[in-house]
Amino acid sequence: MNSRLDAQPHRIVVVGGGAGGLELATKLGDRLADKGRAIVTLVDRNRTHLWKPLLHEVAAGSMDIHAHQLDYLAQARWHHFTFAVGALSGLDRKAKQVIVSAVRDDEDQEILPERRIPYDTLVLAIGSESNDFGTPGVREHAFTIDQAWDANLFHRRLVNACFHANFASSSGDGASQPRGRVLHIAIVGAGATGVELAAELHNTTRVLATYGLENFNPEKQIRISVIEAGPRVLAGLPEHIAEGTVRVLKDLGVDVLINEKVIEVTEEVVKTASGREIPAEFTVWAAGIRCAQVLKDIDGLETNRVNQVVVQPTLLATRDENIFAIGDCAAAAWTDGRLLPPRAQTAHQQATHVLKMIQRRMAGKPLTAFRYRDFGSLVSLGNYDTVGQLMGFISSEKFRVEGWLAKLFYISLYRQHIWALHGFWRMALDTLARLIRSQTDPKVKLH
Structure with a gap:
């Protein structure tokens, strides 16, 4: 194997340009591709990158995506790797090829056909998305903020609703909506995304009103609810963080509802198993995570119930010595039977580890186990x-x-x-x- 690797550049394909994937492709390009030792390709369905923990700020309007997005093509040029746009649609492990779906424009015209990209080493880093658990009405009536465009769309719709409420109050036109109408926002899921979004929305709607919305009073016309199926908010974090978070949210007037499992989302209300109906013109679904359906048993790889690729301690897939998985899409064992948490710091550390492991593979050296350090x-x-x-x-x-x-x-x-x-x-x-x-x-x- 080593003689073949020495004879031609090692082909490395990273699928997913999130926090871990883009950092890894950048470092591989600088350290290996720039020296002619490897051909590095990054694959992502989007053309731009935005750090996922910032998406709640985009949704609330406290961050402009155009000021923070990074073009993959520009990053590829600066750091010596190749960018291929398109979603992962399959894998041919026997031929060692990644199958990338066709790319179509807004008018459904094909821009790029389906392609196959060969690899010697593959890294899966496609992240995760919200898990609706099959709840009726979520796909039709709820927003998600898994992607920058989704977060931006939610913000645009909310701003339009505020403008409309302001006009109705100033004109006394109650035909389409009553004067002083209250806008209800329901956030399903009290993880970090849900509680951070609630606080950001409380702030930004009040700032928005100062820009010419004289007849719109957020204190009276915005109601925010956070709905959690479990017994407390921020289930994966220490108790004192959860207590401090609830204290701040309640001081802001945010309704925090726990032990309320959502069973249906309609255009106007969120229904829970206890029989409650929470008014919601805007529903944001931020409960649970799962990986894309394409990963489910992809070409025989071992995956779990939320479609994460099960990996060895080295972060290699359990059934293929040529495939790594990092970030949210990797089911990596941690402690007490738990998996590593889906956090940006996890993806960052795993990207650093896989960079070293790829270099060891190319040098014919044995791989070492990944060691996660929880920095809080x-x-x-x-x-x-x-x-x-x-x-x-x-x-x-x-x-x-x-x-x-x-x-x-x-x-x-x-x-x-x-x-x-x-x-x-x-x-x-x-x-x-x-x-x-x-x-x-x-x-x-x-x-």
Whole structure:
């Protein structure tokens, strides 16, 4: 095997340009492709990248996707890899080829046909999406914020509804909606995405009203509910973080409903198993995760009930020594029978590990097990608070952080991602430029 690898560049295909996939493709391009040792290809169904933990800010309008999106083609040019647009549609393990679906435009005209991309090493990093658990009405009446466009669409619809409510109140035109009509927003799922979105929406709707909506009063006309099927919010995080989060949300007037399993979503209400009907002109589904259906037993790979690829301690798939899986789409064992959590820090650490493992494979060296380091958890509640827990870097102690210090750590997570993609100096210049621009830009996206 080594003689063949030495004779031609190693073909590495990374499917999925999320936090882990894009960081890995960037580092592989810089370290291997730039030196002619490998041909690196990144495959993604979208043409631009946005760090997924920021999507709730896009949905709330506190972040403009156009200011933060990164073009895959530009990143590929800067870092010596190739970008192929298209969704993963299949896998031919025998031929060692990834099958990429055809790409069509908004008018359903084919731009690119279905393609097959050969590989010597494949990395699956396609992330996850919300799990509707087959709940009636979710697909028809609820928004998800799994993709940047979905989050942006929700924001646009909400802004339009606020404009409409403002006009109805100013004109007294109650034909289409009553004067002073209340807009109800229901967020299903009280994980990090759900609670962060609730706090951001509380802030941005109030800021939006200051931009000329004199007859729209968010304090009276916006009602936000967070609905959770489990016994508490932020089930995967420490109790004190959950308690602090609920305290802040209730102070903001957000209704936090626990032990309320949603059984149906309609155009106007969310129905729960207890018989409650929560009014909701806007429903955001942020409950649970699953991976794309295409991964389910894909060409014989072992997958679990939410379509994650089951991996060995080295992050290689259990049934193929040429395929790695990282991030949300990888079912990697952790402790006490649990899987590694679907967090950006997990994908970041796994990308770093797989980079080393690919280099070891190419050198004919044995692979080593991945070791996850939990650096803690942080939940940002907009401008109101940030709460979390950091793991000790020297000891095993856990440090509770809140307020401005926690917010600083939270912001640094995104800066670390930018550093991984562009290097320190570009990250520093980008940070400075955004600080300057924030002094003149609107505080909320107005369209």
